Amino acid sequence: MIKEDLNTFIKLANKLVDAENHTPVVEPISPKGVTQKLNLELSSEGISEEEFYQLLEDVMLNTPRTATNRFFNQLFGGRKGKATLGDLLAVMLNTSMYTYKVAGPMVGIEKAVISQTAELIGYEANQAGGTIAPGGSMSNYMAMVMARDKVDKDSKNHGIGVKMLVYTSADCHYSIAKNSALIGVGRNQVRFIPTDQHGRMLVEELEKQINIDVNNGHLPFFVNATAGTTVLGAFDPIEEMSSICKKHNLWLHVDGAYCGSVIFSEAYKHLVNGAHLADSFSLNAHKMLGTPLTCSLILSKEKSHLYDSFSNEAEYLYQTDEDDFNLGKTSLQCGRRNDALKFWALWKSIGTRGLEALIDQQFLLADFARDYIKKNQDYTLYSFNDSISICFNYKEIPPQKLCTLLYEKAELMVGFGQFKGQEFIRLVTINSNNTEKEILEFFRVLEDFVAANRGELQIPAGATKA
Numbered sequence: 001m002i003k004e005d006l007n008t009f010i011k012l013a014n015k016l017v018d019a020e021n022h023t024p025v026v027e028p029i030s031p032k033g034v035t036q037k038l039n040l041e042l043s044s045e046g047i048s049e050e051e052f053y054q055l056l057e058d059v060m061l062n063t064p065r066t067a068t069n070r071f072f073n074q075l076f077g078g079r080k081g082k083a084t085l086g087d088l089l090a091v092m093l094n095t096s097m098y099t100y101k102v103a104g105p106m107v108g109i110e111k112a113v114i115s116q117t118a119e120l121i122g123y124e125a126n127q128a129g130g131t132i133a134p135g136g137s138m139s140n141y142m143a144m145v146m147a148r149d150k151v152d153k154d155s156k157n158h159g160i161g162v163k164m165l166v167y168t169s170a171d172c173h174y175s176i177a178k179n180s181a182l183i184g185v186g187r188n189q190v191r192f193i194p195t196d197q198h199g200r201m202l203v204e205e206l207e208k209q210i211n212i213d214v215n216n217g218h219l220p221f222f223v224n225a226t227a228g229t230t231v232l233g234a235f236d237p238i239e240e241m242s243s244i245c246k247k248h249n250l251w252l253h254v255d256g257a258y259c260g261s262v263i264f265s266e267a268y269k270h271l272v273n274g275a276h277l278a279d280s281f282s283l284n285a286h287k288m289l290g291t292p293l294t295c296s297l298i299l300s301k302e303k304s305h306l307y308d309s310f311s312n313e314a315e316y317l318y319q320t321d322e323d324d325f326n327l328g329k330t331s332l333q334c335g336r337r338n339d340a341l342k343f344w345a346l347w348k349s350i351g352t353r354g355l356e357a358l359i360d361q362q363f364l365l366a367d368f369a370r371d372y373i374k375k376n377q378d379y380t381l382y383s384f385n386d387s388i389s390i391c392f393n394y395k396e397i398p399p400q401k402l403c404t405l406l407y408e409k410a411e412l413m414v415g416f417g418q419f420k421g422q423e424f425i426r427l428v429t430i431n432s433n434n435t436e437k438e439i440l441e442f443f444r445v446l447e448d449f450v451a452a453n454r455g456e457l458q459i460p461a462g463a464t465k466a
Contacts, residue, residue: 008053012060019061024068026061027410038062064413069438070445071431073413075230075258078431080290086345087292090338097132097336098328107325110340113347117283118299120263120352122276129303131331132295132339136257137175139282139298142332144179144222146280146305147251151221156309159184165213166190168224169201169236171419173255176224198384199234199419201225207244214248222251227272227283228259231417231426233387235259239274254281257296259388261288264352265359271386279305285343288359288388290432295339306330358432362388365429368436372443382424390427391417394446397457399425402446405456411449412442 029037038059047055065071067079095103097110110132118128133139148164149156164185168176170192181187191213193206210220223245225236238254245252254260254275260283262268263275275281282298285291300306311329323329328336347355366388373379373392383391393399399416403425406412417426427442450457 008056012056015057016060020065020068023410024065024070025407025410025413026063026065028064028407029062069431069434069441070411071413072427072429072442073415075284075287075428075430076293077428078290078433079292080346080433082349083291083342083346086342089345090341093338093341095338097338097340098326098331098334100325103327103338106338106341107327109344110327110338111325113340113344114297114299116352117263117297121281121299123281123299123301127303128299128301129306129330130297130299131306131327132336133298133332134294134339135296136173136255136282136284137178138332139257139284139296140173140175140224140253140255141179141182142298142310143251143253143255143280143282143300144176144183144185145332146300146309147222147253148183148185149309150251150305151219151249153308155184163218164189164222165218165220166222166224167193167206167209167220167250169193169195169199169226169229171195171199171229171231171234172224172226173230173257176255195234197420199229199232201236201241203237203240203244206241210244210248210250220248220250222253225252225254225278227254227256227262227275228387230258231389231419232383232391233259233389235271235386237274238272238278242274242277251280252278254278256281256283258284258287261285261355262359264289264355265363266356267360268363268386276301288362288430288432289343289346289355290358291343291346295343303330361432361434362429365434365436365439366390369427369429369439369442372439378447380424382419382422388429390429391419391424392427393424395450395459397450397459399423401457402450405453406446406449409449409453412445414442 035041039055066077071077095106097103097106100107114130115125118130119125133142152160166176166180166185166189168190177187177190180190191209193201193209195201213220223241225238225241227235242252254272256272260272260281262271278301280298280300282296285295285297286293307329310332328334369390370381373381378395380393383389400423403414403416406414415426416423450459
């Protein structure tokens with residue numbers, strides 16, 4: 001039976017690839033209309049093979065196409081064949097990553113990925129440790145738990161007994177506040193430090209706030225540096241932040257979910273100078289490195305912190321082999337799918353230099369897009385160099401209205417964002433399969449669309465940038 005289902009999968013996958021080539025953006029179904037168009041309800045009886053196949057095809061062909069050259073909407077995109085192959089094999093093998101007994105060589109694969117990533121950060125490989133988590137939010141959560149347990153070793157047993165404070169930039173990922181609630185610190189104990197005109201944390205404001213809190217008898221314990229803020233793609237100054245953290249004995253974490261992967265590039269790793277000074281570092285291989293969702297790496301400079309916070313004895317589970325190969329001892333999860341194999345398959349197939357080329361291509365495309373905008377008077381640029389988020393507006397059209405209409409009419413998938421009160425379109429050049437041709441096509445489609453939809457967009461005749 002499995003061979004028949006695999007043949008069905010191949011048939012469906014080929015149809016999807018053909019559809020992506022011919023129609024790169026799917027006409028969206030409204031949330032209220034999805035159950036009317038597609039038979040999604042479950043029932044006591046199954047359906048025939050013919051109905052089942054047709055339903056799978058309909059669902060597949062009506063799902064947003066994140067691998068095409070017109071998808072610029074999120075901080076991921078594109079598809080790498082070897083990584084996809086690794087993910088498919090992980091599904092077939094269906095191992096869980098908590099013990100060597102059940103995962104075997106897959107443990108060695110995850111350990112190789114963690115070890116060599118630690119070396120790229122600048123950690124001592126024999127001292128550092130890490131694990132793979134389902135997303136950047138979870139990686140940030142684990143970093144915050146380790147920091148909490150370091151400063152208050154009894155908190156994991158008796159709960160938090162003092163007011164503990166978290167510091168992060170005003171433009172950080174929302175998971176920092178969310179995780180503060182989840183670990184028992186509380187959202188109100190997060191200090192959002194102002195940023196400069198490029199979205200980077202102002203370190204003098206960080207130290208000022210820490211001093212105020214210490215003088216008020218509070219307990220600072222965690223500082224978050226962002227390597228690639230969600231909107232502008234800004235990099236906080238890690239080295240300067242590290243000096244402050246050492247002075248006050250604070251845990252420094254680098255949230256590199258979006259752009260921490262610059263460690264793979266000789267040309268751009270300077271954007272995270274000082275990463276080796278941080279107590280923990282995370283990156284999402286499913287973003288800049290083109291690995292299928294999800295694959296987030298969280299690394300600790302001292303692996304003992306992972307054991308201290310996440311190890312728990314379970315005789316029914318840990319029955320063989322040494323702890324170092326029982327990965328459940330350093331993970332928040334028990335049952336955990338094998339997300340290492342897809343990243344390892346890509347890395348092994350193209351090497352570290354190949355991964356470097358992916359990163360460099362994304363920055364090259366970003367430079368090309370910025371140059372195009374700067375040369376055209378109908379555009380206003382809001383972002384800066386050394387970022388793969390290109391933030392701009394076109395002909396003073398409200399960005400939310402333009403992005404929404406492009407989506408509804410199945411022309412382009414691109415999002416919008418805000419920074420210091422200014423709203424703009426955010427083009428993300430994270431799909432390294434793209435070339436300058438696809439970037440030019442993006443602008444051509446956008447400009448032609450605006451010209452053809454002036455009425456709906458309410459653009460006065462002859463309007464250009466003010």
